[in-house]
Amino acid sequence: xTTSDLGATTSRIQIKRIRQRRRVRSAKKYIHPSVKSxxxxxxxxxxxxxxxxxxxxxxxxxxxxxxFNNPGPILYSQIRVGxxxxxxxxxxxxxxxxxxxxxxxxxxxxxxxxxxKNENDxxxxxxxxxxxxxxxxxxxxFWNVLKGDMSLVGTRPPT
Numbered sequence: 609x610t611t612s613d614l615g616a617t618t619s620r621i622q623i624k625r626i627r628q629r630r631r632v633r634s635a636k637k638y639i640h641p642s643v644k645s646x647x648x649x650x651x652x653x654x655x656x657x658x659x660x661x662x663x664x665x666x667x668x669x670x671x672x673x674x675x676f677n678n679p680g681p682i683l684y685s686q687i688r689v690g691x692x693x694x695x696x697x698x699x700x701x702x703x704x705x706x707x708x709x710x711x712x713x714x715x716x717x718x719x720x721x722x723x724x725k726n727e728n729d730x731x732x733x734x735x736x737x738x739x740x741x742x743x744x745x746x747x748x749x750f751w752n753v754l755k756g757d758m759s760l761v762g763t764r765p766p767t
Contacts, residue, residue, distance in 0.1 A: 652753050655760045659750030670701050673735040680706035688765035696757040699748035703736030
């Protein structure tokens with residue numbers, strides 16, 4: 609592998625000249641110290657417990673509204689990639705109709721790049737619009753924080 613193949617990652621890889629060609633000698637993975645911090649984990653646990661308490665209060669009216677508005681499961685899950693490439697199941701209150709992924713072809717992508725976004729997505733239920741606007745659909749993710757899949761502070765797991 610030549611250095612031109614490495615692109616932007618060369619800042620973390622040591623390069624050694626061997627017979628007039630550059631080769632990768634070893635790769636060092638940088639991990640921010642806060643990732644292993646016990647204090648951060650305690651804050652995550654405390655925040656998740658408080659968040660789950662709030663989620664419990666909100667869950668009953670959300671569940672009733674979701675079932676009344678569009679029959680199907682109350683929670684929605686997706687597989688996401690977390691720290692060190694470990695996959696986990698992320699939870700949300702369902703804000704779209706059942707089998708929304710199957711109906712994606714009916715909606716045009718208004719965003720650029722890999723993100724799929726549409727302002728007036730017909731797959732979003734009435735209660736789902738409210739949940740998304742207020743971010744209440746994200747409350748079940750406190751369970752993921754409590755389990756250690758996610759953290760309260762940091763980047764979101766990519767879809």
